[in-house]
Amino acid sequence: DQYDTISHHTQRGLDFTEKFTHLLKERSAIELEYAGKLKKLVKNFQPKKKDEDEYQFSSAKGFVEMIKELHDIASQHEMIAENLQGVVMKEMQALIGEIKQERKKYLQDGSKLQEQIQRSYQQLEKAKSKYERGFKEAEKTMDNYRKADADIHLSRAEVEKTRMLMNTKAQLAEECKNEYAAQLQNTNAHQSEFYNTLMPAVFQQLQDMDEKRINKIRDFINQCAETEASVIPIINTCIDGMKKAASSVDAASDSRLVIERHKSGFQKPEDIQFEDLSLGNSIEHSNNITPKNTIDKNTKSATLSGKSKKRTGLFGLFGSSKVDDQREDFSDLPPAQRKKKLLQKIDSIKKEMAKESAEREGMLKMKDVYLNNPALGDPSTLDKKVEENAQKIDSLREELHKFEGYLNDSESRGNSKRNSTSDDSISMTASESSMIQRQDNSLPGTPQTQHNVANVYAPVDGLSDDEEDEFNYPIEGTCRALYKFEAVNEGSIPMEENEEMYIIEKDQGDGWTRVRKNDNTEGFVPTSYIECHLYAVDQV
Known part of the structure; x- marks a missing residue:
């Protein structure tokens, strides 16, 4: 219901x-x-x-x-x-x-x-x-x-x-x-x-x-x-x-990656010293004082021949102008970054060469197949592609050789990038003749400067006659070794404590001074390891 x-x-x-x-x-x-x-x-x-x-x-x-x-x-x-x-x-x-x-x-x-x-x-x-x-x-x-x-x-x-x-x-x-x-x-x-x-x-x-x-x-x-x-x-x-x-x-x-990505490889700048004008633009200190010329970052004072050169590489860290377009050889970058960029470029070129080589092998195999069986295709159609591929491989090979040369140059630093002294006489300014105190009150044998940076300078041996004439530096003063130094890098030379040497190139801001020993061997030693006496100071 x-x-x-x-x-x-x-x-x-x-x-x-x-x-x-x-x-x-x-x-x-x-x-x-x-x-x-x-x-x-x-x-x-x-x-x-x-x-x-x-x-x-x-x-x-x-x-x-x-x-x-x-x-x-x-x-x-x-x-x-x-x-x-x-x-x-x-x-x-x-x-x-x-x-x-x-x-x-x-x-x-x-x-x-x-x-x-x-x-x-x-x-x-x-x-x-x-x-x-x-x-x-x-x-x-x-x-x-x-x-x-x-x-x-x-x-x-x-x-x-x-x-x-x-x-x-x-x-x-x-x-x-x-x-x-x-x-x-x-x-x-x-x-x-x-x-x-x-x-x-x-x-x-x-x-x-x-x-x-x-x-x-x-x-x-x-x-x-x-x-x-x-x-x-x-x-x-x-x-x-x-x-x-x-x-x-x-x-x-992440911090290590930032350091690795942006480290330049340059030496730390030395301390800026007080200039006592009453002493005639020079500073006299005890045996632990190392005189040093403070010069412009991009130029070097003229040598006896009157020529001047720019010092590149490590010396451009603290004053190099910004470059809008990056150079092909990455020479505008700090040494560590330049080497990293060059290695990346070389690796990319090698990968491209491997790819082109694989394509070439494939085209050659296909051409052999066409030759053995013309019904599959005309082998002459591949000739132009094979030729273009060969040209591309040759171009990549030349480019690889060029960048490998840049890499070798980066690793050796090149004498021409390391030296900026010409044969002209020295024209010193008041700021160029100022001295700095580099050595702290540390015990002998424990200097502050880090001298074990690899490949700071290229070797001085193996130059041609023209190059030797170009880098025949005049004697600018004398120095005495405060500590013993073992040469661990190319371009540096060993020295014994209290050894007397001639200064043929002053420190350009990288912490190294070029000296000539009594046996006529030349090379770089840490500026903080020596006591310098420059002739230009005596003239003043």
Whole structure:
């Protein structure tokens, strides 16, 4: 008897399922939008090619690894949306369509049964009404017959007519009664079947349908949870990757990388000394004092021949002008950086040569195949490419040879880059004749200057006659060794404590002085290891 209530309940169940579908649809859209924005964010913060040098530091590498893991997390959110849309929503939409079809069928069956029982009730009502009318008419004719039979004024024929009418109405009433009884029996039977069998069956089908819908919703909720759970291990892995990236950040290694990248290889500048003008632009100290000329960073005072040269390499650290365009041989860079750049250039050229050589071998093999089997192609078509390849390899080989020469020059420093003294006489200014105190109060044998820097100067041996004439330096003064020095670099010479030598080239700001020993051997010694006495000071 609750057919309409059940119908309304099942409709609410369908509406709820469709509401669930809308939730998943909007959730998927949010997940996709979130994943898209995350990926766009990662893309915006990806290292640019122009900044790739900055991403050599461990902190930058950790940052890159973190955004990579963030990209993977975004992919997992896309996976959630795809699973919700492709699996859960698809099954849910199929369920909604199936439930709608079943509900429609069951409700139609119930409607038919409702109509049938209503028709039965109507027929029963008609039979009952007909029986009531017949019964009333039969009673009325019986009353008329009784009155006519008692009336002595009526003829026998009229009484007989009334009796016959009474019998007819009584017979009709009896037939109506029998029809009513039969219809009542049929209606009761139909009603019993309707309430005990037919409608309970329809309600059971609707109940099974609704329970199936409810169970499916339970499964859908479980699938949503499983979809989330399936990506959690991957997201946790991404989070572990972020933690690993964080642990890989090392401030000390970044500092070492900065030092390695920007170290110049130059010597430290010496202390600037007080100039006492009352002593005639010179400073006289004890034996621990080393006089030194402070000169311009890019020029050197003229030699006896009147020529002047620029001192390059290590000597340009503290005054070299900035160069907008980097030179081909990187000579505008500090020695350590120049060597590093040259090695990188040589390595890139070698890689390019290996690539071109592999291409050449491939073309030659293909040409042999064409020669052996002309049907595959014309070998002459490869001649031009082979020739171009050979020219390219020759060009790369020449370039490699050139940069290897630059590297050798960088390692040897070159005498021409180390010496800037000409054959002219010395023209000293007041600032050039000022002296500095280099030696501290340390014990003999433990000097401050670092003299074990490799390849500070190139060897002085092996020069041609013209070169020897060019670098035939005049004697500018004398010096005495304060400490013993072992030559460990090319261009330097050993000396014993208290050994007397001649100064043929003053310290140009790099911490080294060129001397000539009594056996005519020449070389560089640390300025802080000697006590200098310059002739120019005596002249003043």
